[in-house]
Amino acid sequence: MDTPIEVLRRIFGYDSFRPGQQEIIEHLVAGGDALVLMPTGGGKSLCYQIPALVRPGTGVVVSPLIALMQDQVDALTALGVRAGFLNSTQDFGERQAVEAAFLAGELDLLYLAPERLRVEATLRLLAKGEISLFAIDEAHCVSQWGHDFRPDYLTLSGLHERWPGVPRIALTATATPATHAEISSRLGLDQARHFVAGFDRPNxxxxxxxxxxxxxxxxxxxxxxxxxxxxxxxxxxxxxxxxxxxxxxxxxxxxxxxxxxxxxxxxxxxxxxxxxxxxxxxxxxxxxxxxxxxxxxxxxxxxxxxxxxxxxxxxxxxxxxxxxxxxxxxxxxxxxxxxxxxxxxxxxxxxxxxxxxxxxxxxxxxxxxxxxxxxxxxxxxxxxxxxxxxxxxxxxxxxxWDGTVPAQKLLSTVWRLDRERRQRFGVGHIVDILLGKKTAKVLQHGHDSLTVFGVGGELGNADWHGVARQLLAQGLLAVEPDHGTLVLTDTSGDVLGGRREVRLRRDAPRPARTRASGTSNGAGARPVVELPEEAVPLFERLRAWRAATAKEQGVPAYVIFHDATLREIATLSPSSLAELGKVNGVGENKLAKYGEQVLETIAS
CATH class of the missing domain: 3.40.50.300 (P-loop containing nucleotide triphosphate hydrolases)
Incomplete structure (x- = not known):
């Protein structure tokens, strides 16, 4: 049986794990449950794909993304991984073929939508095969506190009851401490090891x-x-x-x-x-x-x-x-x-x-x-x-800057309209009053006679809208829900009474930015391969070859090779299969499948 690092090198073409991956993978291979919080691009999928390839049986991946299952399976197949999916987009013959492959032990990974696990026929099918692990992707979907709640995820806690000996891994890139706790509770993972790899995306x-x-x-x-x-x-x-x-x-x-x-x-x-x-x-x-x-x-x-x-x-x-x-x-x-x-x-x-x-x-x-x-x-x-x-x-x-006085002027205008005239208006009309504009609406309502009419000349129209925006953001001003007019809040009185200072943001001029050149200036960003100017023509030729190959095979271009891999190839310009095989992202299967074509593109 291959070790995780051997699988990483042979199939995925990388010499070392990213931070956090190895510990998660080894824990899952040993049969432990895991809850993983890892940023997008941190390599979450390898955390269950490699254990599924190391452990006996088929890894069952629960994903809410029916429309993308085909592409996920295509990407794995390009690596030489035996993968399949079952969802409502397939006809009877396609589903039957995948089910037969699963029962024969010919699948490394099987992708399912969460609603499919509510179907008794699917549960009976899984009971007849050997399952290496359950991976619950996009696990934040189980949280009713979160932004992307999906009711079907609530049933996934039953997997452990039905298959108590099969390890589970739940993964998400998006979870506050409250959402994290809810995922753990609802999926029955309180006793699992929790891996929090951080949320930073420095690039x-x-x-x-x-x-x-x-x-x-x-x-x-x-x-x-x-x-x-x-x-x-x-x-x-x-x-x-x-x-x-x-x-x-x-x-x-x-x-x-x-x-x-x-x-x-x-x-x-x-x-x-x-x-x-x-x-x-x-x-x-x-x-x-x-x-x-x-x-x-x-x-x-x-x-x-x-x-x-x-x-x-x-x-x-x-x-x-x-x-x-x-x-x-x-x-x-x-x-x-x-x-x-x-x-x-x-x-x-x-x-x-x-x-x-x-x-x-x-x-x-x-x-x-x-x-x-x-x-x-x-x-x-x-x-x-x-x-x-x-x-x-x-x-x-x-x-x-100290925006207390402008805030008092704006809040006072809202107060006077509401208390003295029993009227409420939106931001635009409030600003017109402060700037002393005799618009038809101002004159119609006699608002040019208000004591606050024209008191806001120190700021321009855009500045006053910025003050209103920030007062709304700070909860010092509110929106009446039915008509969208402005009203005071419980804290507005502290500002009007001089008991609270209001600090406001003044945006600095934005410096000119140019198109990203291939390296990040972010602190802690993972270094990427520089693309020397002389390597750009070869990089573009490799991209053209990749695009044509992807079109011919009917798969996304990244299934062939990622841009980062093509950049490294263009920079190193390998002249043999052995040299090409050392490039990150070139595993055994891709080397055998595309190696000669890449070398021909380089030679041309």
Whole structure:
């Protein structure tokens, strides 16, 4: 029987494990249960794939991602691993063939959706075969506290009752301490070993910019920093998704929409294009992206504020899985805060309380004057991190200023309208009053006679909107849910009475950034292979060969080789199979299958 390190070298083509992997793998091989928290791109899948290859029997992987099972199985098959899946996309003959292979002991890994384990026929099938382990991927889906709850995950605790001798491993990249505890409790893993490998993604540059003209800002970001790169743009509404995708396409950037309103065939086609094509942008609601194993996503952009830090981390984590530099970019503005404050007040009391806590944490991340990565890691329980040097607030620290007087003026305007006139208005009208603008609406209501009319001349229109945004973010101002008008909160009186100072953030000018060159300036980033200028032509030829080969085989390009592997090949320019076999990511099966073609490409 091969040892884990032998499997890593022979099949996956790597000489050493990443931090944390070996201990988890050895624990699982020995028959222990494990709960693993590891960042996206940290190598979670190897933590169950290698034990499944070492232990006798078939590893059963529970994944919520039916649409991606084929690609996951294709990637393993390319490595010489015997893998299969059972889901509703297969016809009877395909399912029968996979079931027969499982019963004959001819599968190393079998992928199932959680709902399939509620079907008695599936449980009877598993009972007839030999199971090496159960792997529960995306384990945060079991948490009702989390952002991606799936009821079918609640039944997975029954696996241990039915197969008490089979080790289990639950894995996620997204879990606060509360979510971590809930996963452990609901899956019956309190007695398991818990491995927390950290949440840092040092290769990702985090940036939040003030929203002004979001479409124009997005286009500028893509053209200046990520021309020709694959990426994901997230929007909250389906209509926004359609409009942004059309706008990008009209401006020469290949883009497709993805949301629940599209028919299943269109969604599947767009997802397949994203996985298989270089340089495609998907504009999506949060329905897109979970479990996407595309390693070369170079950016994730948000044009609307995510509902929670967990959601933001999960979505931005889809960038840079290959550990090369990537960008998490967000345009964030006043209307985001107003909209989310209104949404947070819907539902029952427990739901509202959760939504408000999630939103407050997300707003704090956007408005911080400190390192964004430090705040992000702190949210997930990773304390005492040092500033990263690879986020906007580290590279261009914003100023904090005493905004107490402007805050008092704005709050006083809201108070006077509400108490003196029994009227409530939105932000725009409040700012018009402060700036002394005699608009039709101001004159209609006689608001030019208010004592606060025109008292805000020290700030401009955009500055006042920024003050309102930050007061909403700090809970010093609230949104009335039915009409979106502004109202005071219980803490507003402390500001009006001079008992509380209000510190506000003044954004620093953003320095010009250029397209990532292949190395990260993030503190603690794992070094990647530099691509010398003279190696670029060969790298591009290798990419062209890979694209043609992937198209011929009907698989995503990364199934052939990752970009990082091609970069190393282009840099080293090996001249023999023995030399090529030493490159990271070139295992025995890929060396035998593609080695001669790679050497011919190099020689040409």
């Amino acid at each position: 990702i540059h985090y940036r939040v910019t003030a929203k002004s003209e979001p479409k124009r800002q997005l286009l500028e970001f893509l053209r200046s920093e990520h021309p020709g790169d694959a990426g994901i743009v997230y929007c909250l509404s389906r209509s926004s998704v359609e409009k942004i995708a059309a706008f990008l396409a009209d401006n020469g950037i290949p883009a497709v929409p993805y949301h629940a309103g599209l028919d299943a065939a269109t969604r599947a086609a767009h997802q397949a294009r994203f996985l298989r094509e270089d340089g495609l942008v998907v504009v999506a609601t949060i329905a897109f992206g979970m479990g996407i194993d595309k390693p070369d996503v170079r950016f994730v952009a948000h044009l609307d504020l995510p509902k929670s830090v967990e959601g933001y981390y999960q979505e931005t984590g889809r960038a840079g899985r290959d550990r090369l530099p990537a960008t998490a970019w967000m345009a964030y503005g006043l209307q985001d805060v107003v909209q989310h404050r209104r949404l947070a007040l819907e539902g029952d009391e427990a739901h509202r309380r959760r939504q408000v806590l999630h939103l407050d944490a997300m707003l704090a991340l956007c408005e911080t004057v400190g390192c964004r990565r430090v705040m992000l890691l702190d949210y997930f329980g990773q304390k005492d991190s040092a500033p990263c040097g690879n986020c906007d607030t580290c590279q261009s620290p914003p100023e904090s």
